[in-house]
Amino acid sequence: MSRVYNFSAGPAALPLEVLETIRNDLPDWLGSGMSVMEVSHRGKDFVELAARADATLRELLKVPDDYSVLFPQGGATMQMAMAPLNLSAPGDTADYVVTGSWGKKAAGEAKKFCDVNVAADASDKNFTYIPTESSWRRSDNAAYLHYTPNETIAGVEFHFVPDGDVPLVADMSSNILSRPVDVSRFGVIYAGAQKNIGPAGITLVIVRNDLLGRARQDNAHLMIWKSYADSDSMTNTPPTFAWYVADLVFQWLKNQGGVEAIAETNARKSSKLYAAIDASDFYTNPVAVDCRSRMNVPFILADAAPTGNFSKSRSLLAWPILRVIDRSVVCEPPYITLSAKRRLMH
Ligand code: PMP
Numbered sequence: 001m002s003r004v005y006n007f008s009a010g011p012a013a014l015p016l017e018v019l020e021t022i023r024n025d026l027p028d029w030l031g032s033g034m035s036v037m038e039v040s041h042r043g044k045d046f047v048e049l050a051a052r053a054d055a056t057l058r059e060l061l062k063v064p065d066d067y068s069v070l071f072p073q074g075g076a077t078m079q080m081a082m083a084p085l086n087l088s089a090p091g092d093t094a095d096y097v098v099t100g101s102w103g104k105k106a107a108g109e110a111k112k113f114c115d116v117n118v119a120a121d122a123s124d125k126n127f128t129y130i131p132t133e134s135s136w137r138r139s140d141n142a143a144y145l146h147y148t149p150n151e152t153i154a155g156v157e158f159h160f161v162p163d164g165d166v167p168l169v170a171d172m173s174s175n176i177l178s179r180p181v182d183v184s185r186f187g188v189i190y191a192g193a194q195k196n197i198g199p200a201g202i203t204l205v206i207v208r209n210d211l212l213g214r215a216r217q218d219n220a221h222l223m224i225w226k227s228y229a230d231s232d233s234m235t236n237t238p239p240t241f242a243w244y245v246a247d248l249v250f251q252w253l254k255n256q257g258g259v260e261a262i263a264e265t266n267a268r269k270s271s272k273l274y275a276a277i278d279a280s281d282f283y284t285n286p287v288a289v290d291c292r293s294r295m296n297v298p299f300i301l302a303d304a305a306p307t308g309n310f311s312k313s314r315s316l317l318a319w320p321i322l323r324v325i326d327r328s329v330v331c332e333p334p335y336i337t338l339s340a341k342r343r344l345m346h
Helices: 016-025 044-061 075-087 101-110 209-214 225-230 240-255 258-279 312-316 318-324
Strands: 067-070 093-098 115-121 145-147 168-171 188-192 203-208 296-301 341-344
Touching (some): 044 067, 044 240, 044 258, 067 209, 067 225, 075 093, 075 168, 075 188, 075 203, 075 209, 093 101, 101 168, 203 225, 240 258, 258 296
Parallel strands (some): 145 168, 168 188
Antiparallel strands (some): 188 203, 296 341
């Protein structure tokens, strides 16, 4: 068997131990004579799995008791609509801090349901920085403030939690569980699973319980967070296989020493990569140093126009840099269409 080091965009690598457990479990999960995909989600074994996933996630992120942990489908993109539909009434204003393309997408989605005030927008410098918090133009009565703690494409990560007394809504799709986070500072945290949790098909939402009462009542049942909170996320047939893998990943994270230990590994890995890029005169990382992502590292040609195509031979020149980081070498063939290259370290 040969496994590559997968640093690609899209779904991320899963730990080999998890994949091996899945392989062993698959035909006969817990002696049921069925795979986990074939058992009833209301049966004792699956209900126990769901309870363990909830408990382990809570332990990993130290989720306070007054928060619900939900596992809807629909990915982070569906939460970009669910946030305004659950937290605002028509005509309310929501503040959005846009530091990359995912935050921009979230603001665009919210505009369909409420008034959006873009409190800060880093597109003037091609999403390479975070505008200072004191410069944000926040509205007086915002229903909530939405931001993206790690912009996956731009490689911009917040190393602080914004202040304020309106509920903070955070799209943590690409840095959830990569570092400790004080959940009590947030109203809602959401994340698509396929980077740091498990397969696509399940989504994580952590929501403070007092916010569950704000949903628009004419909303579709599956678009209301409370529907999931009231049914242990079994408001309809859940994505059982994805949930099972998420549970295995949570246990794996716990066995690694939890989020604190993983954060150290991520800091070490990313600083090696940044050091290699900084030492290179061929590539450069365009992101302001104080908000460089520990998860996603873009690098561009140091002396080339910011757009245009790589030639194949130029692209291959990336390899000496990547070899510096030893076993973190990317094994996908270098892709050659963009001048910006990116390594994802989920
Ligand atoms: N937000 C962020 C920060 C992301 O990185 C992604 C996908 N990589 C999304 C949203 C979209 O997620 P999904 O495909 O689960 O809807």
